[in-house]
Amino acid sequence: MDRREGHQRGCSRRTVRFLEPALLLLLHHGPAHGYTLLERLDSLGLGKFNPAVVYRTLREMEDRGWVVSAWDREQAQGPPRRVYRLTLLGDEVLRLWAQDLEETRRIVEEFLRAYYQHIEAHPMEMEA
C-alpha cells in the first residue's frame, strides 16, 4: 500500500480540489489578503496548504476574472500585501461550484451506499 492521502504529498488531492471553491467562499465574506485566506482555509476544515499553491491559485483566479486584487494602502506589519476581492463573475462561479459539489456529494453517497450494501451481503469472497 502506498501513496495514501497526505503521506508523500504536501496536501491531499481532495484538499487541493476544494481550494478554489473554498477561496471563493472565503472571499464571499469580504475582501482579504492571501495570507489571511491561507490561514482561514484551516477553519473551513481543510488542512494546511503550501503558501505558494494558494498564492498561485489566487493569481490564476484573477487571470480568469473571478477575483481582482490591489495593493493594500495601509501597510500594517511586513511587506505590502495584496488584497483580493470577489467579482460578480467569481460570485457566479462560486454558485456553479456549489452545484458541482452537490453532484459530488451525490456520487460519493451512491458509492458508499453501493459499498456498504455489497460488503454486507458478501463479507469476503475472493482468493488472496
Place this chain on the structure above:
Amino acid sequence: MDRREGHQRGCSRRTVRFLEPALLLLLHHGPAHGYTLLERLDSLGLGKFNPAVVYRTLREMEDRGWVVSAWDREQAQGPPRRVYRLTLLGDEVLRLWAQDLEETRRIVEEFLRAYYQHIEAHPMEMEA
C-alpha cells in the same frame, strides 16, 4: 469563465478521482476484464472513460499489489483478454478508500452548509 468540468477534458477531475475506488468496488463483485470494467464504470454513475486511462490505472493497481491479472484461457471473441482479480490487500485498500470518502462527504457537506448559510444571510455584497 473557463475550464469547468467536462469542457475541455476527457472526463472531469472528480470522475478521475473516483476511478480507483470504483474499480476496486467493481472487482469486489468478482474478477473481470478491463474492457468490462470500462463499461461498468458507467453503471456506477461515473461517465465514459478514456480506455487508455482505465487500463493504465489497472496496471498501476497491479504494481501496487491491489489486484492481480492473468490472461483469460477461453477467448470468446477478439484478442486475448486480461482478467483482473482483487487481492486481500486490494480489499483492505477499498476499505481505506471508503473511509476516505466518508471524510470527503463530511467536507463537502460542511462546505455546502457554510455556503448556503452565508449566501442566505448575505445575498450579495461586493462591488463588481
Place this chain on the structure above:
DNA sequence: CCATACTATTTGCAATTTGTCAATAGTAAA
C-alpha cells in the same frame, strides 16, 4: 481470400498540473 469492422489492450509523448525551494521584501525587536 481480402477488406472492413469490432473487441481489447498497450505504448509513447505532449500538455498540464503540482510540489518544493529559494528569492525578495518589508517591519520589529534584540
Place this chain on the structure above:
DNA sequence: TTTACTATTGACAAATTGCAAATAGTATGG
C-alpha cells in the same frame, strides 16, 4: 546589524493526464 516574522513571487523538477496511434485477434461481407 543580526535575527525573526509577515507576505508574496518565481523558477524548475516531478507527477499526472489526455490523446492518438500501434498492435492483435476474431467475425463478416463481398
